[in-house]
Amino acid sequence: MSEILKNIGTVFQQGGPVLYVLLGVSIVSMTMSFERYLFWWRLHKPGRRGWVDKALGQLKRGDIEGARSLAAADTTLYATVVEELTRARLTDSTAVGLVEERRDQFERFNGALSTIITAAPLIGLLGTVTGIIRSFDIIGNASAVRDIPGVAQGVSEALLNTAGGLGVALFTLIPYVICKAQSDRLLSNIEALSSAAHQGRAVPSPVPARATN
Numbered sequence: 001m002s003e004i005l006k007n008i009g010t011v012f013q014q015g016g017p018v019l020y021v022l023l024g025v026s027i028v029s030m031t032m033s034f035e036r037y038l039f040w041w042r043l044h045k046p047g048r049r050g051w052v053d054k055a056l057g058q059l060k061r062g063d064i065e066g067a068r069s070l071a072a073a074d075t076t077l078y079a080t081v082v083e084e085l086t087r088a089r090l091t092d093s094t095a096v097g098l099v100e101e102r103r104d105q106f107e108r109f110n111g112a113l114s115t116i117i118t119a120a121p122l123i124g125l126l127g128t129v130t131g132i133i134r135s136f137d138i139i140g141n142a143s144a145v146r147d148i149p150g151v152a153q154g155v156s157e158a159l160l161n162t163a164g165g166l167g168v169a170l171f172t173l174i175p176y177v178i179c180k181a182q183s184d185r186l187l188s189n190i191e192a193l194s195s196a197a198h199q200g201r202a203v204p205s206p207v208p209a210r211a212t213n
Helices: 002-015 017-043 048-061 064-072 077-087 094-106 110-140 142-146 148-202
Strands: none
Touching: 002 017, 002 148, 017 094, 017 110, 017 148, 048 064, 048 077, 048 148, 064 077, 077 094, 077 148, 094 148, 110 148
């Protein structure tokens, strides 16, 4: 274990200060990604498809009480949506309103993750440039022939920062794409629930049979 920590320390020593910045960015990225993982797992865990299908059936039949009971037993965003659909005055823009009111919940950190994907390679490029500059400064001196390790250190700094920037961007891209896919799934389900609620409200109430003489 101590040997691994020593090697990691050597890598960061060779990578220079920019590599520490990338380390901080990667920690932020992992923290946000983990929070999003918990959010989407809770919302779309196994069995959610069956729950949504059951809610769709109740809303289509106009079974308001059944839909409310189903929502009361759940604590996710879907339950809130179903609850509001059973109470709201439904219009064509109902689904849009439900989405916009809660967009900050299901798109949380998407902007930050997208920024990290773009910025991390640029931060790594900055470290690459500083490493190359260091190498050329040494080569420009008369003692360059005797300072091969110094030149190699500059090249090492450049390569480590390039790899670090690309690595942070790549490992941030994966959860970002997953979050976008889960958001699309959520939006599709909300639209389906809203459409089902419209159909359920349109179902005519049963007319009592007339008594025959």
